[in-house]
Amino acid sequence: MKIAVVALGGNALSSSGEVSYNNLHKTIQHTCKLLVTLVKKKYGVVIVFGSGPQVGALLIQNQLAKHSVAPMPLDVLDAEVQGELGYLIEQSLQNELQKAKIRKPVISVLTQVIVSKKDPAFKHPSKPVGPFLTKTEADRLQKQGYTVKEDAGRGYRKVIPSPQPVKIDEVSIIRDLVKKAVVIAAGGGGIPVYEDKRQLKGIEAVIDKDRAASLLASSIKADELIMLTSVPYVYLNYGRKNQQPLKQLTRKEAEHYLREGHFLEGSMKPKIESSIYFLKHGGKKVIITSPNKVKEALLGKEGTVIRN
């Protein structure tokens, strides 16, 4: 059985980043309908999902209710989002598999992802999270030791370290489970933890979900890594007049274009880096495309395919 790890970007979960129940439910149902193709093709499937807007929503709730309910640290909020989105994806996928008369269980496992406390990201927090803040609120947070940055004129936001994932804590269980079930794991990039004298501890950080998916894929010896995002292809000169979709490329070519600076930080760059990591660590094939093109991409008709 071939194993594929599928990373779902924000657009596969909610249209326009809106996080109401109805929007999430509808968008996730649509995405799960598309994922049935993969399960039909007898793949063992692990689903990883992003969760930026959902963590943001919980941070806002925690902030606004802080005089009544003590706010939770970010690792706990990540765990809450693994519950929230894991449940919605699991149930929708179960329902779509049932409609397609495919008998395969779906299971969501909480996933801690171990990072290094020495990761340079902890000295240079870079990932904006949570609500926009006034100057006064921003100053107060900064005095508490947090990093706050102005975000494109829209106000201030807390910025959080985005360290490299080092190890997926639950990897042995996930590797076993994928033989008989569709597994939902490492949601939101995983709950960030570090090891201190062999004890696990939560830490305020956000792990990029594509990097987590890539590490998870290589750790369970997956054959394919499929990253679903808002565009059907990886492009050269993206957004310019001469933009050009890439259909087939080798790892070496991907490395070359990466060095040339074709891929945006926080967008296509981590996807390409994750592709290269996976292909260097046992992976056979990477597909980057949009959820609507999954079926065609599996037939080799759409999407960007990267191989060694």
Next chain:
Amino acid sequence: MKIAVVALGGNALSSSGEVSYNNLHKTIQHTCKLLVTLVKKKYGVVIVFGSGPQVGALLIQNQLAKHSVAPMPLDVLDAEVQGELGYLIEQSLQNELQKAKIRKPVISVLTQVIVSKKDPAFKHPSKPVGPFLTKTEADRLQKQGYTVKEDAGRGYRKVIPSPQPVKIDEVSIIRDLVKKAVVIAAGGGGIPVYEDKRQLKGIEAVIDKDRAASLLASSIKADELIMLTSVPYVYLNYGRKNQQPLKQLTRKEAEHYLREGHFLEGSMKPKIESSIYFLKHGGKKVIITSPNKVKEALLGKEGTVIRN
């Protein structure tokens, strides 16, 4: 290998029901240290936990932030709590097992519990949840079709149906997992769902965690059901001058005392009913005691033991 399902009451998770991170973390660490005994004794262990105060905290956050973030329905909040507490219990137990040099993985799985839409509980909601409301807020909710009740002079609260669990959705996976890992499942009594034309749908309800634990225990053919609560024994005439701890009793005796009305609704009554259900459906032994007495209870020196 003997299999035990352990249901953790509120006092095993937070002292005095306070839901701050520090309180939860400290209390859960203490409880997990006590649970190591069970794993040492080579039991296969499934942990179920209650979550009343935590769901209440999320409801308050959702309410207070509703003008900024669309509130989530109760089934989604239950899923969030499975993430939150599942993570905290998993990590603490991993750390305690590590200290005790026991090599056994711990895994948390999201769990949907199927209820019947025809359950009489849906006509008679009985479980108070969420924040206390003013008369005006209560009236507004009632107009929206919710049931609201006055709660012992402290204000009004929304009341939610507490239906019987009918089926644990992820039972086959949990049964497999417990052979090699400590499994955390059915947190908060499970995410309540019902089947409509073979499709799963979330529903506003709260499932009693002892009933869910009992159903899960019989479904995975567990040998023992261990319910940890705030008292070391089940008592006759509880709270009165002539209160009397019960140390050993048979299922028939438990049924007899239940009929005599010794056990409080919402407290010991569901535990006794869950015990009887489990013993009638393949279970061999039930222990009801407090977390601090687990070790002695496993040696038969403390706690209430019920057998067929």
